[in-house]
Amino acid sequence: MEPSILHELETIIPKERILLDLADRYSYSFDASFGEYLPDLVIQPKDADEICKLVKLANKYLIPVYPRGAATSLSGGPLPVEGGMVLDMSRLNKKLVIDRENLLAIVSPGVITADIHKKAEEVGLFYPPDPSSSNVCTIGGNLLENASGPKGLKYGTTKEYVIGLEVVTPTGELIRTGGKTVKNVTGYDLTRLLVGSEGTLGIVTEAILRLIPKPQAKKTLLAAFSQFIDSGYAITKILSSGILPAAMEIMDQYCIRAVENYQPSGLPLDAEAILIIEVDGHPMAVEEEIRKCEAICWEQQALLVKVAANKSEQDEIWKARKMVSPAIAQMGPTKISEDATVPRDQIPVMMDKLKQIRHKYQLNLVVFGHAGDGNLHPNILTDKRNLEEMKRVEDAISEIFEAAVALGGTLSGEHGIGLLKAPYMEMELGKECLDMMRKIKQAWDPNHILNPGKIFPKPSQTKVVLT
Ligand SMILES: Cc1cc2nc3c(=O)[nH]c(=O)nc-3n(C[C@H](O)[C@H](O)[C@H](O)COP(=O)(O)OP(=O)(O)OC[C@H]3O[C@@H](n4cnc5c(N)ncnc54)[C@H](O)[C@@H]3O)c2cc1C
Structure with a gap:
């Protein structure tokens, strides 16, 4: 980073919250998926105002910006694949207010999901989305991945519980979407567009969540x-x-x-x-x-x-x-977790297909997941140092995605597309639909500074490359 840009950065964020040391940057170079990418610097903002200024600066100098919650993403969502700055959102964790009269929770993005469960249950209320990682992941990460978990079958995914957001846009403006009312049909539903957008359309700085009475x-x-x-x-x-x-x-x-x-x-x-x-x-x-x-x-x-x-x-x-x-982590040092999802009447067919893939590629492929909603988790346990085996893993992953889509399913039920599934987007969506998504991205983020390298495949990318 050029000294003059760094100097300008220090007028926005105090030095102690700008991490430049290799050891610090290395700590932010991976998530719970695959691969390591070193950022040029890590910033620890503490409020929306700082983020607006940072994003404006990033646009001025075309610096990639990678928002990051707790980095439990299984699809490479927060990885800084093009360098630039990682925004560590964990310091925005001060607000967790339960509004009992309106059955709402108002939260900062860095709040740990399990703390919302606990606080709601103390007053007889319930926040249903329950990713297995909820003791460590942040609500910001859940919002941007549209996370769910075992209870998704009956209660749906995170998007069903988000009715308002405060967001810094990719050009550095602070906007609010939705609000405290359960019903709201004013204009386009930007809340729904942003939830599940994997940090590519905005940086969430506050959210209004719907709560329900706790089952007896x-x-x-x-x-x-x-x-x-x-x-x-x-x-x-x-x-x-x-x-x-x-x-x-x-x-x-x-x-x-x-x-x-x-x-x-x-x-x-x-x-x-x-x-x-x-x-x-x-x-x-x-x-x-x-x-x-x-x-x-x-x-x-x-x-x-x-x-x-x-x-x-x-x-x-x-x-x-x-x-x-x-x-299963004992079965190999490298764990690749997929979450291909099929209509639930196709689960036995998909399980059979996974058995064939396991046999064909001679891999440690195990399956668990949320059977009620067809959201399976085929996991491959391997060793990334074994390049020959990694080639077989790449082919097996491609076949898993092809099988899920052929059965009327999807690449991802809850873990998101991130980096690893981007090459398969066109296979599921078709060219026209993917182009429409690219146009939305272009309109929101004209300089492509927010989480670049995610969701959209590069021109020649047709399959996952792990070697
Ligand atoms: C053991 C384990 C079990 C898991 N179980 C489940 C499960 O049952 N269900 C499930 O859905 N997922 C599960 N996951 C995946 C993961 O926990 C979720 O995707 C979670 O939502 C990620 O939250 P995070 O705080 O770690 O976000 P990160 O991994 O840091 O980021 C996720 C994405 O959100 C973006 N982001 C984060 N915060 C913001 C923000 N404030 N504004 C804009 N963008 C932001 C990042 O850029 C990235 O694209 C599991 C993961 C592990 C390791």
């Missing part, structure tokens, strides 16, 4: 199946029986074995699939619904069905699911 009761069961296909039938039968579970999670046999190796908890090793089902609502309805789910699982040849009798048994069941990520 919940019940959880675990069912194991010796045949994967039977778990698929159980899912469709439950969903067509008039029950909408709060969560319906699936683990394949490789995940089951990995969890048992990592921390034995009595999961049946001969099972091809485990389902975890949770229902919530009025206590009487919940009791009736969990018994109906139990009966359907037995009808579909379950090996085992266990309904949790109390909170500690409930936690025990969820522990098996939460253990999947750390357990």
